[in-house]
Amino acid sequence: MDSMAAPARKPVTPSTLPPTSVLMRRALMKKCPVCGRGNVFASHFHMNRECPSCHVTFWKDPGESLGAMYVDYAVATIAFLVAWFILDYTTNLSDAMQVAIVAPIAVASILAFYPISRSIWTVLVYISGGIEKPRMRAIRGGKAL
Numbered sequence: 764m765d766s767m768a769a770p771a772r773k774p775v776t777p778s779t780l781p782p783t784s785v786l787m788r789r790a791l792m793k794k795c796p797v798c799g800r801g802n803v804f805a806s807h808f809h810m811n812r813e814c815p816s817c818h819v820t821f822w823k824d825p826g827e828s829l830g831a832m833y834v835d836y837a838v839a840t841i842a843f844l845v846a847w848f849i850l851d852y853t854t855n856l857s858d859a860m861q862v863a864i865v866a867p868i869a870v871a872s873i874l875a876f877y878p879i880s881r882s883i884w885t886v887l888v889y890i891s892g893g894i895e896k897p898r899m900r901a902i903r904g905g906k907a908l
């Protein structure tokens with residue numbers, strides 16, 4: 764083995780990630796999965812491109828929004844089933860009337876959980892290694908770090 768080989772780059776593996784409970788809390792609090800300080804969202808529907816605290820880019824690939832739709836689909840399905848279950852066991856409404864009530868509830872759940880579903884997807888992108896820490900930038904006149 765060559766002892767003069769350059770040290771290998773430290774890969775992002777599950778052992779270097781924060782514990783799952785910390786990542787879940789950061790997702791639900793809509794905080795950056797990397798540092799836990801910066802907000803993922805600037806407002807309810809406006810996602811920050813990068814973390815305001817540690818400056819990692821959350822979604823480098825524009826196709827990531829398609830992945831977040833999987834989480835939206837899960838949220839809508841759960842809302843649909845729970846609302847339908849409650850209506851079916853507490854009322855005598857027709858099936859058509861139940862669907863007319865439950866469908867807007869499913870759509871509203873997607874809008875209500877929009878930031879949380881994107882934040883959950885951001886954590887999944889981070890776990891899969893899709894978020895990299897930003898490179899160190901050289902500052903003219905500064906000391907090398």
Ligand SMILES: [Zn+2]
Binds near residue numbers: 801819
């Ligand atoms: Zn951050």
